[in-house]
Amino acid sequence: MRGGGSFSADELQMLRKLPAVANATKDRITYADTFKRVCVIRYLSGESPTKIFREAGLPPELIGYKRIERSVARWKKSAIKSVNGSEEMSNSEIIAQLIELFVDTMKTKKKLDNIVGITTPNASAAADASNAAGVVGVPAAVGGFQQSSAGGLDSETAISIIRQQARRIDELQRENEDLRAKLDELTA
Incomplete structure (x- = not known):
């Protein structure tokens, strides 16, 4: 397993079976909306993004640490917009x-x-x-x-x-x- 590159056929098959994954291609993972929401809530509650992904069956060694960090940051920003929030909110x-x-x-x-x-x-x-x-x-x-x-x-x-x-x-x-x-x- 390596993080951030293209996924093998076996890795794709494994990823597609996970409830956290809506779809996976050789180069891209589309996460389920529910996973994104739960991930943001858990992250805002103080949990590590790596831990959240690992518990969802998405090891950072496969997904890539940077990919995880960027995804969570993007989802957090989107969540704040969805609730008409601001960066100053707790x-x-x-x-x-x-x-x-x-x-x-x-x-x-x-x-x-x-x-x-x-x-x-x-x-x-x-x-x-x-x-x-x-x-x-x-x-x-x-x-x-x-x-x-x-x-x-x-x-x-x-x-x-x-x-x-x-x-x-x-x-x-x-x-x-x-x-x-x-x-x-x-x-x-």
Whole structure:
């Protein structure tokens, strides 16, 4: 494994199986939107980008340290713009607004699903998760914080939950995009 260069066929196959990766080509990785959001929130919570990528199955020896640094910096800048923030905002203020934006997105998705008649039993999972322990509603697993109760999560379980939630959120986002396109066609 080496970082930053072209990926071999085996590396591409491995990358494409990861929930954090939307697509991978010989020279480029497109990350899942959910992974980007979780990555920014965890980074703003004080975690190392390298650790976040490694836990997502993206070792820096393969991805490249510079590629990771540049990606996280770009995603942070984009996140700040998405919440109408500024560089002067504290990390916790940005996190709070990102979570609020995420919950609002999920509520809108649920409303659109109801209009079209689609039932998604886990559509409220993100809203429920946002009420869990952590920084301004960030779930313990997403925020990288350990729950301090007898029923707390170990890191392996938390990572598994994050991966499952990331896959489901990506599915819901794709459905949401399809629904918006259908709604646009109907109203055009």
